[in-house]
Amino acid sequence: MSSVSAAFASPIKHNSAFRSRRAINWLTLGVTYAVMYMGRYNLSMVNKKLSDTYGWDKTQIGAIITAALTIYGVSAIFNGPIADKIGGRRAMLIGAGGSVVFNFLFGLGAYMGFLGTGEVLIAYLATVWSINMYFQSYSALALIKVNAGWFHVSERGVFSAIFGSMIQSGRALIFFVGAALVAVLPWQWVFFVPSALVAVMFFMTYKFVHNGPDDVGLPALDVQDASSGDKEKISVKYVLKKILTNPVTLTIAAAEFCTGFVRHGFEQWFPRYMQEAQGMKLESAIFQKGAGGVVIAGIVGAFFAGTISDWAFKGRRTPVAFLGYAAQILSLAVIWLSPSMELVILAFIVNSFAISVVHSMLSGTASMDFGGKKAAGTAAGIFDGMQYIGGSFVGIGMGSLIQKFGWGAWGPSMIGFSVIGAVLMLTLWNARPKASSGH
Numbered sequence: 001m002s003s004v005s006a007a008f009a010s011p012i013k014h015n016s017a018f019r020s021r022r023a024i025n026w027l028t029l030g031v032t033y034a035v036m037y038m039g040r041y042n043l044s045m046v047n048k049k050l051s052d053t054y055g056w057d058k059t060q061i062g063a064i065i066t067a068a069l070t071i072y073g074v075s076a077i078f079n080g081p082i083a084d085k086i087g088g089r090r091a092m093l094i095g096a097g098g099s100v101v102f103n104f105l106f107g108l109g110a111y112m113g114f115l116g117t118g119e120v121l122i123a124y125l126a127t128v129w130s131i132n133m134y135f136q137s138y139s140a141l142a143l144i145k146v147n148a149g150w151f152h153v154s155e156r157g158v159f160s161a162i163f164g165s166m167i168q169s170g171r172a173l174i175f176f177v178g179a180a181l182v183a184v185l186p187w188q189w190v191f192f193v194p195s196a197l198v199a200v201m202f203f204m205t206y207k208f209v210h211n212g213p214d215d216v217g218l219p220a221l222d223v224q225d226a227s228s229g230d231k232e233k234i235s236v237k238y239v240l241k242k243i244l245t246n247p248v249t250l251t252i253a254a255a256e257f258c259t260g261f262v263r264h265g266f267e268q269w270f271p272r273y274m275q276e277a278q279g280m281k282l283e284s285a286i287f288q289k290g291a292g293g294v295v296i297a298g299i300v301g302a303f304f305a306g307t308i309s310d311w312a313f314k315g316r317r318t319p320v321a322f323l324g325y326a327a328q329i330l331s332l333a334v335i336w337l338s339p340s341m342e343l344v345i346l347a348f349i350v351n352s353f354a355i356s357v358v359h360s361m362l363s364g365t366a367s368m369d370f371g372g373k374k375a376a377g378t379a380a381g382i383f384d385g386m387q388y389i390g391g392s393f394v395g396i397g398m399g400s401l402i403q404k405f406g407w408g409a410w411g412p413s414m415i416g417f418s419v420i421g422a423v424l425m426l427t428l429w430n431a432r433p434k435a436s437s438g439h
Helices: 003-009 016-045 047-054 058-086 088-112 119-148 153-184 189-208 236-244 247-276 285-312 318-337 341-392 396-405 412-427
Strands: none
Touching: 016 047, 016 058, 016 088, 016 119, 016 153, 016 189, 016 247, 047 058, 047 247, 058 088, 058 119, 058 247, 058 341, 058 396, 088 119, 088 189, 119 341, 153 189, 153 285, 153 341, 247 285, 247 318, 247 341, 247 396, 247 412, 285 318, 285 341, 318 341, 318 412
């Protein structure tokens, strides 16, 4: 029996000191990630407000989205090797610190009104939001880098469920808290509040998070991933070679481009769709219930994916991602074709479930498995970066499409990308990480 197969033959047992310290580490890091997520998707909550306040059309709003997502995607690819070199803890502190500053500056520029309402303000907001997204790009890869040292390969499907739940908690914060802020305060506060929350978690991360068990006096964990048995020192050359010479990681990166188009096409425009196409207010009971369903479905999707990946598919991530892409295709078809608002809301909920399944498996788990503990940051950066580069096309591109053809074009514009992602996962049906033979 191979070492990887043996790793899945029996559950990993940890002593109470390890479990307690890992829980503190993970909870602190996870909450930091969640509030940073709030400081990333708050823009979607004021998409329509920007148009109402300044008279900008969807293409102009899309320009801010495209600039920011492009910067995130490119930065994540380059910041992955940096996180592998400096460690996930330090990378998360860099990301959180920048997010505090640039969320505040975005809200301040919009609040003070000293830049007018035209192209100068658009350029300022696009620049500030892009810099925020540069720092945000450290968050997922830093989190994955840290947890690659704390979770054995046989536990990582369940870890992906926790990872996915933290994403959804960030979405919940922005859907509910953000909607309340927009309703009762000047809408710019949807940027000030996340800035303050991230500042608190910056301090908590500094105090409680460590890169691995050996940093707190516990034995190092042999995680049995693609880095196991590899004696080569971590360097940019090492981590890039580990990722860029592996056809599995390159195929996952291509699939994540498709994921990004669907995920961000949904998340960046969903609140505005509900306002314009369905005539709802963000603070209305039906929007809040629908948003609650979207968040809960995302959490369920992450736990579903993690559980069946570890136990039904014995650590294979790609079959589960295929199921997620298939569910996306079905739900997007309903959004496109159904005249019923109730069915559309149900399709939104299913789509959130499906996106969470794919994201938790590929960005959350496959990056650790196929990058290995040593190159997890680089793998996460490439996977997450490709996802955001795919997402960058939903800014100007999707904004222009909706501006010209209306909301009827929104759903079908995403379906083809889900089909491509599903086909790519079929080609990797039996893929698992292989431990190195050493150097």
